[in-house]
Amino acid sequence: xxxxxxxxxxxxxxxxxxxxxxxxxxxxxxxxxxxxxxxxxxxxxxxxxxxxxxxxxxxxxxxxxxxxxxxxxxxxxxxxxxxxxxxxxxxxxxxxxxxxxxxxxxxxxxxxxxxxxxxxxxxxxxxxxxxxxxxxxxxxxxxxxxxxxx
Numbered sequence: 001x002x003x004x005x006x007x008x009x010x011x012x013x014x015x016x017x018x019x020x021x022x023x024x025x026x027x028x029x030x031x032x033x034x035x036x037x038x039x040x041x042x043x044x045x046x047x048x049x050x051x052x053x054x055x056x057x058x059x060x061x062x063x064x065x066x067x068x069x070x071x072x073x074x075x076x077x078x079x080x081x082x083x084x085x086x087x088x089x090x091x092x093x094x095x096x097x098x099x100x101x102x103x104x105x106x107x108x109x110x111x112x113x114x115x116x117x118x119x120x121x122x123x124x125x126x127x128x129x130x131x132x133x134x135x136x137x138x139x140x141x142x143x144x145x146x147x148x149x150x
Contacts, residue, residue, distance in 0.1 A: 053131075054129070054131075057129055057131050057136075058126045058129060061124075061126045061129060061136040061138055062124045062126065062138070064090075065121075065124045065138045065140060066121045066124060067090060068090040069119060069121055069140055069142060070086075070119050070121065071086035071087050071089065071090045072087055072090075073117060073119040073142065073144055074086075074117055074118060074119045075110060075115055075116060075117040076116050076117075077110050077111050077113070077114050077115050077116060080107050080110060080111065083110075084099055084103050084107075087099050088100075113148045113149065114148055114149045115146065115147070115148050116146070116147045116148075117144050117145065117146050117147075118144065118145045119142055119143070119144050120142065120143045120144075120145075121140060121141075121142050122140075122141045122142060122143060123140065123141045124138050124139070124140045124141075125138060125139045125140075126138050127139055
């Protein structure tokens, strides 16, 4: 082997480990840049998509539904004023009038029986959602614990 061949062999990029590491690191950096660009574009598209506002509306329905369910089902005979106030807070005017009309009867029955009810909302599924009219309906799975008297 001549000195020219030896010099050529040591300068060959395929046999230089530091050059391979530099090329490998460059390839990984390029792959990371491409992945970041792809995921960044996907994030931007998702952020500006109507599905994000729909998901926020669904979450608002779940929150309002949970509050309404608890307002109508959780009772503590020692705080019946709060019970009826919570019901009226989540009701429309027509329902609030019905609550006012039936409150004396329910107040007496709940007080006499010393009724306490706690509610656990286990799941809510939004069945219909109309953002334009501001209407929604949902199905709920709840568990109630009722205690009466001592």
